Amino acid sequence: xxxxxxxxxxxxxxxxxxxxxxxxxxxxxxxxxxxxxxxxxxxxxxxxxxxxxxxxxxxxxxxxxxxxxxxxxxxxxxxxxxxxxxxxxxxxxxxxxxxxxxxxxxxxxxxxxxxxxxxxxxxxxxxxxxxxxxxxxxxxxxxxxxxxxxxxxxxxxxxxxxxxxxxxxxxxxxxxxxxxxxxxxxxxxxxxxxxxxxxxxxxxxxxxxxxxxxxxxxxxxxxxxxxxxxxxxxxxxxxxxxxxxxxxxxxxxxxxxxxxxxxxxxxxxxxxxxxxxxxxxxxxxxxxxxxxxxxxxxxxxxxxxxxxxxxxxxxxxxxxxxxxxxxxxxx
Amino acid sequence: xxxxxxxxxxxxxxxxxxxxxxxxxxxxxxxxxxxxxxxxxxxxxxxxxxxxxxxxxxxxxxxxxxxxxxxxxxxxxxxxxxxxxxxxxxxxxxxxxxxxxxxxxxxxxxxxxxxxxxxxxxxxxxxxxxxxxxxxxxxxxxxxxxxxxxxxxxxxxxxxxxxxxxxxxxxxxxxxxxxxxxxxxxxxxxxxxxxxxxxxxxxxxxxxxxxxxxxxxxxxxxxxxxxxxxxxxxxxxxxxxxxxxxxxxxxxxxxxxxxxxxxxxxxxxxxxxxxxxxxxxxxxxxxxxxxxxxxxxxxxxxxxxxxxxxxxxxxxxxxxxxxxxxxxxxxxxxxxxxxxxxxxxxxxxxxxxxxxxxxxxxxxxxxxxxxxxxxxxxxxxxxxxxxxxxxxxxxxxxxxxxxxxxxxxxxxxxxxxxxxxxxxxxxxxxxxxxxxxxxxxxx
Numbered sequence: 082x083x084x085x086x087x088x089x090x091x092x093x094x095x096x097x098x099x100x101x102x103x104x105x106x107x108x109x110x111x112x113x114x115x116x117x118x119x120x121x122x123x124x125x126x127x128x129x130x131x132x133x134x135x136x137x138x139x140x141x142x143x144x145x146x147x148x149x150x151x152x153x154x155x156x157x158x159x160x161x162x163x164x165x166x167x168x169x170x171x172x173x174x175x176x177x178x179x180x181x182x183x184x185x186x187x188x189x190x191x192x193x194x195x196x197x198x199x200x201x202x203x204x205x206x207x208x209x210x211x212x213x214x215x216x217x218x219x220x221x222x223x224x225x226x227x228x229x230x231x232x233x234x235x236x237x238x239x240x241x242x243x244x245x246x247x248x249x250x251x252x253x254x255x256x257x258x259x260x261x262x263x264x265x266x267x268x269x270x271x272x273x274x275x276x277x278x279x280x281x282x283x284x285x286x287x288x289x290x291x292x293x294x295x296x297x298x299x300x301x302x303x304x305x306x307x308x309x310x311x312x313x314x315x316x317x318x319x320x321x322x323x324x325x326x327x328x329x330x331x332x333x334x335x336x337x338x339x340x341x342x343x344x345x346x347x348x349x350x351x352x353x354x355x356x357x358x359x360x361x362x363x364x365x366x367x368x369x370x371x372x373x374x375x376x377x378x379x380x381x382x383x384x385x386x387x388x389x390x391x392x393x394x395x396x397x398x399x400x401x402x403x404x405x406x407x408x409x410x411x412x
Numbered sequence: 413x414x415x416x417x418x419x420x421x422x423x424x425x426x427x428x429x430x431x432x433x434x435x436x437x438x439x440x441x442x443x444x445x446x447x448x449x450x451x452x453x454x455x456x457x458x459x460x461x462x463x464x465x466x467x468x469x470x471x472x473x474x475x476x477x478x479x480x481x482x483x484x485x486x487x488x489x490x491x492x493x494x495x496x497x498x499x500x501x502x503x504x505x506x507x508x509x510x511x512x513x514x515x516x517x518x519x520x521x522x523x524x525x526x527x528x529x530x531x532x533x534x535x536x537x538x539x540x541x542x543x544x545x546x547x548x549x550x551x552x553x554x555x556x557x558x559x560x561x562x563x564x565x566x567x568x569x570x571x572x573x574x575x576x577x578x579x580x581x582x583x584x585x586x587x588x589x590x591x592x593x594x595x596x597x598x599x600x601x602x603x604x605x606x607x608x609x610x611x612x613x614x615x616x617x618x619x620x621x622x623x624x625x626x627x628x629x630x631x632x633x634x635x636x637x638x639x640x641x642x643x644x645x646x647x648x649x650x651x652x653x654x655x656x657x658x659x660x661x662x663x664x665x666x667x668x669x670x671x672x673x674x675x676x677x678x679x680x681x682x683x684x685x686x687x688x689x690x691x692x693x694x695x696x697x698x699x700x701x702x703x704x705x706x707x708x709x710x711x712x713x714x715x716x717x718x719x720x721x722x723x724x725x726x727x728x729x730x731x732x733x734x735x736x737x738x739x740x741x742x743x744x745x746x747x748x749x750x751x752x753x754x755x756x757x758x759x760x761x762x763x764x765x766x767x768x769x770x771x772x773x774x775x776x777x778x779x780x781x782x783x784x785x786x787x788x789x790x791x792x793x794x795x796x797x798x799x800x801x802x803x804x805x806x807x808x809x810x811x812x813x814x815x816x817x818x819x820x821x822x823x824x825x826x827x828x829x830x831x832x833x834x835x836x837x838x839x840x841x842x843x844x845x846x847x848x849x850x851x852x853x854x855x
Contacts, residue, residue: 142746145750146750147746147749147750170752171752174750174751174752175751175752177750178751179746179747179750179751181743181746181747182743183743186742186743186744187743187744187746187747188744188747189744189748189762189765189766190744190766191765191766200748200751200753200761201751201752204751204752204753204754204757205751205752249747252747252751253751256751
């Protein structure tokens, strides 16, 4: 992480979804993202990790401007996202690329590749057909779809899953973004092409010096593709650290549990019992009081964890954890 | 677009598609031919009736139907004085003219009417004419004399005195020869009408046209106003197709866009659209059209407007909404929002094209419904007062009790064309449905 001004800053970000009855009675809010703070530097690759329903995807969509934050704001290159209107907002959308989970669903099925790649350029005012064609070909080569002439007239269903995801990545790169948000980019892909796509993303990120925000539930792949990890639980970031430090020296009990759940390829350990926390992620409609993990936490301290929300402690430099266990005053 | 081409190629495998498309193309070709050969204003002008049709018979059947049944009923013939050997003899202050109008008659049955059109040029003075009818057997029947001014029509068929003398209506009696008056038979051979005229101006000219009206005429026959039904049948085609197509396009596109707008914006926009649709669904279309037609105007374009206006918030909105709701949440739409696509673009370019292939067949089968609607309105007497349409022909036929009087062709021809239209679009639409609707795919 560099000392310069961060590319993107999330300050006290909340994204709540209102639940209504009869169309107008407010009966509560689903707190998908509930007070998240972080900074992403330029050219950095970070991973957001957590189980399903922890708010990772909602966070991604909030960063993309698809959901309006309920509180707090996203500050991108010094500008507040909530204050961007019209053309400025469009410019922001061009600066942030989005790679979705389901590559087939992410491509309009009735457009051929040429057409669907032209769309973002048309929207962003590239009216010259030759210019569009040039940029499309360039970006397709960048994602290693080298037989461009064959690919361009094809419809999404004629492409393989890997090719579809490459087209999705190409579309995200077309507008020369400064940041790429990849929401589980490989989870729907065949195992054989996952590494290819991850390597491709990593290589593009390094070549273009992009900020890459990875969203995944799979801690095993994170080590090679991210510089920093954010572990999310119930709408909050519970631990953040450079990748090696977090994986080798996890602080938060939830991270420990996640790490313990990673499949071990060593046959000798096949019968080994693992300490996997019971229960399910908490309801985002009525999150538990105090630390949100305390009902499942094996080290929960009665009277503290179920009463008070832990702040972010910094047990070592650059390594943050929201757990009372790391409270330096506790001794 | 690849997918469309592929679908069209697939259509060739369906006989009903080929047949339906054949019928549609025939109707379209007929429309184009009609509009080019008989311009709109001319069609309106002619359909108003009058002088244009004076050489046409009243209520004549189609020629081909008679010939097909081995008949030999007469067609209208007009004997003109231009081709006759006119003899002139001048006298002081005028001249005497003798015009023999000769024609060959070898048909079964009798003409339907006899009219003589006289046209005197070059003078204001009335002339005096005396007519004599010569039958093939050499009999000469005087038809009387009368004064004629510049242009006059002598209705030989209406000559009551002659009818009394012959004991039969003139256009039968004059051709009956010696046959039994109770069951007359036409005498074949050469007939002649001699016109002896006294013109009271030496410079005057007299032209005479004898119209021997037939009992069959053209491809479609004529109606009670001597109008050739072919004109209405031909002009009915572009009118019907235009009405059906415009109404179908107008209602489908607006409905689709409105449904997509509601689905996309949700909230009060959607609620408003849904409520409007529900109110509109219980409004009865036909009574409203009848009311507009009765109280305001029966112009076909106004009717088209009302049909479209009532069709905008039609039940289709509910169907389209159901189809669009899952599409709204599709990841590709989220992606489009993420790269900056605006609301209009998402609705028109991302949501609607997704369901369009499924709607094409419905759209095609919708066209004849509106064609039938227009015809029904016309039959109810709410047709366009000026335009010749199939429905108007049916309405006229009904008013003149066509079927009771045996003028079957008057009813059958427009009905067949209406059925053909329905059949063509239905056959094509059902085949399209099989190609574009995934649920009906057999392979």
